[in-house]
Amino acid sequence: MDWYSEELFCQNLPTKPRQDIGLILVTGATGYIGGRLVPELVARGYRVRIMVRSYSPDYKERWPDAEVVAADALNVGELKKALDGVSVAYYLIHSMLLGKKEFEIADIQAVTNFRFVAEEKKVKRIIYLGALGKYHKGLSNHLKSRINVAEILSLSKIPVTILRAAIIIGSGSASYEIIEHLARNSPVFFLPSWAKTLCQPISIRDVIKYLVGVLEIDETIGKSYDIGGDDIISYEDMIRVFAKILRKRRIFIRSPINNIKVFSYIASLLTPVPEPVISCLMEGVKNEVICENIEIKKHLNFLTIHYKVALLRALSREDHDKIYTRWSDSYPPAHELALKLSELNAPPRYISSYSILSEKPKNTLFKSICKIGGKEGWFHNNWMWRLRGLIDRIILGVGTSRGRRSASSLRINDVIDFWRVEDLVPDNRLLLRAEMKLPGRAWLEFRIGEENNMNKISVNAYFQPRGISGRIYWYNFLPFHYIIFKDLLRQIVLRS
Numbered sequence: 001m002d003w004y005s006e007e008l009f010c011q012n013l014p015t016k017p018r019q020d021i022g023l024i025l026v027t028g029a030t031g032y033i034g035g036r037l038v039p040e041l042v043a044r045g046y047r048v049r050i051m052v053r054s055y056s057p058d059y060k061e062r063w064p065d066a067e068v069v070a071a072d073a074l075n076v077g078e079l080k081k082a083l084d085g086v087s088v089a090y091y092l093i094h095s096m097l098l099g100k101k102e103f104e105i106a107d108i109q110a111v112t113n114f115r116f117v118a119e120e121k122k123v124k125r126i127i128y129l130g131a132l133g134k135y136h137k138g139l140s141n142h143l144k145s146r147i148n149v150a151e152i153l154s155l156s157k158i159p160v161t162i163l164r165a166a167i168i169i170g171s172g173s174a175s176y177e178i179i180e181h182l183a184r185n186s187p188v189f190f191l192p193s194w195a196k197t198l199c200q201p202i203s204i205r206d207v208i209k210y211l212v213g214v215l216e217i218d219e220t221i222g223k224s225y226d227i228g229g230d231d232i233i234s235y236e237d238m239i240r241v242f243a244k245i246l247r248k249r250r251i252f253i254r255s256p257i258n259n260i261k262v263f264s265y266i267a268s269l270l271t272p273v274p275e276p277v278i279s280c281l282m283e284g285v286k287n288e289v290i291c292e293n294i295e296i297k298k299h300l301n302f303l304t305i306h307y308k309v310a311l312l313r314a315l316s317r318e319d320h321d322k323i324y325t326r327w328s329d330s331y332p333p334a335h336e337l338a339l340k341l342s343e344l345n346a347p348p349r350y351i352s353s354y355s356i357l358s359e360k361p362k363n364t365l366f367k368s369i370c371k372i373g374g375k376e377g378w379f380h381n382n383w384m385w386r387l388r389g390l391i392d393r394i395i396l397g398v399g400t401s402r403g404r405r406s407a408s409s410l411r412i413n414d415v416i417d418f419w420r421v422e423d424l425v426p427d428n429r430l431l432l433r434a435e436m437k438l439p440g441r442a443w444l445e446f447r448i449g450e451e452n453n454m455n456k457i458s459v460n461a462y463f464q465p466r467g468i469s470g471r472i473y474w475y476n477f478l479p480f481h482y483i484i485f486k487d488l489l490r491q492i493v494l495r496s
């Protein structure tokens with residue numbers, strides 16, 4: 001992605017890259033923050049190893065100058081391989097997408113394993129990005145878990161630098177997309193009492209600058225700092241500012257209801273972010289999150305940007321289709337390291353296939369396939385896809401509103417509405433894995449081959465049902481496959 005290397009955040013950082021830092025491990029590299037940190041470190045000449053849970057050749061293409069290792073922090077043996085020979089480790093692991101019930105346990109187990117293995121492997125330094133917040137009775141589970149992780153790391157013999165941030169604003173961040181879509185889609189706001197809570201948001205570029213900057217300053221070793229942007233602002237005002245930028249007139253009414261569950265459910269229907277993630281984040285809005293310890297400014301004093309400027313930059317990145325990482329890059333709860341089609345013991349028994357012949361060249365046909373979903377839609381019978389997505393959202397699934405990271409480019413693991421790219425072979429195959437709520441597992445495959453001296457485009461739907469409900473589901477949807485896929489193939493050819 002050439003444009004990204006031209007727009008790196010750390011180009012004007014007051015610190016200089018260091019020669020004496022050995023191998024750097026970035027955990028959570030497939031996540032929102034980790035994915036942005038890696039190209040910055042590589043561009044500064046550091047030797048970087050990336051830890052991912054599920055290996056894909058795509059990572060090597062995305063970060064050709066970095067080493068990729070597959071390891072799950074819940075597996076000590078795998079962690080030993082990942083931490084071998086590492087000098088500095090960034091800890092950016094977060095299991096929030098597992099949902100409220102499970103993420104706390106997973107986060108504690110992951111960090112405990114990491115701490116012990118890092119000690120055994122004699123890692124010299126750990127850098128952790130956590131969240132702002134103080135222990136008290138009403139503290140949300142999400143913020144509590146971030147503080148617990150910081151405490152477990154701090155018990156280690158290895159010095160840990162802790163950076164604590166409130167919400168992060170940038171293209172592709174969940175908080176940004178929630179605020180943006182609320183401001184765009186809701187003409188009236190019923191404000192709960194907690195909408196007045198104060199927060200100190202920070203832009204993604206400033207977060208990355210702090211993460212890289214502390215690596216290059218020895219005085220920050222073993223210290224904890226709060227990092228924030230230039231504004232202390234209420235959640236209500238965050239929406240007002242965004243609505244003003246979008247030139248939308250919005251009506252704000254005080255709400256007698258303050259229940260977070262109700263608000264997070266409504267927000268999940270109006271934004272691309274699914275309910276389990278919104279409710280984790282929203283639980284935190286009752287807690288004021290403002291920087292107290294800003295000692296970092298003594299060592300690393302660059303100009304941070306205002307909330308409004310961060311919004312404008314994120315909007316501009318969206319307009320130019322330049323979103324490098326997105327919150328949806330990490331797996332949602334039910335699809336935690338989902339089984340791939342090629343990993344099934346036997347191919348699914350339920351398959352429906354349709355094809356069409358075309359004289360158009362393979363590359364233009366494939367380009368047209370890869371534009372599917374997101375704002376572009378599914379080329380035909382869009383309402384059927386949207387209806388399926390809406391039903392999914394209502395029952396707390398991911399729905400179709402997640403859209404796509406980029407309208408013009410696609411990479412393995414990208415989300416396309418309620419699908420995720422499982423395989424992508426240019427001019428030949430696009431395989432999507434379903435992430436909507438289903439009584440079974442489903443895949444959708446587009447293939448381009450040859451027949452009678454023409455190019456043959458096929459679409460194959462694979463389904464592995466779970467019990468009788470899965471079989472009923474499959475037979476109910478079969479007639480719709482016929483209507484949807486025939487038209488879809490015709491549209492692919494027409495648009496090529």
Ligand SMILES: NC(=O)c1ccc[n+]([C@@H]2O[C@H](COP(=O)([O-])OP(=O)(O)OC[C@H]3O[C@@H](n4cnc5c(N)ncnc54)[C@H](OP(=O)(O)O)[C@@H]3O)[C@@H](O)[C@H]2O)c1
Nearest residue numbers: 028029030031032033053072073093094129130168330331
């Ligand atoms: N984003 C924000 O707005 C924000 C704000 C304040 C602080 N922070 C802090 O910044 C840090 C990173 O956040 P993020 O937004 O980048 O999170 P994210 O997008 O949810 O990414 C989490 C990463 O953790 C990985 N992971 C989860 N469980 C793992 C395991 N068992 N073993 C190995 N890797 C595992 C995920 O890998 P998979 O891809 O395999 O799932 C993913 O790469 C967190 O500590 C968070 O609290 C973030």
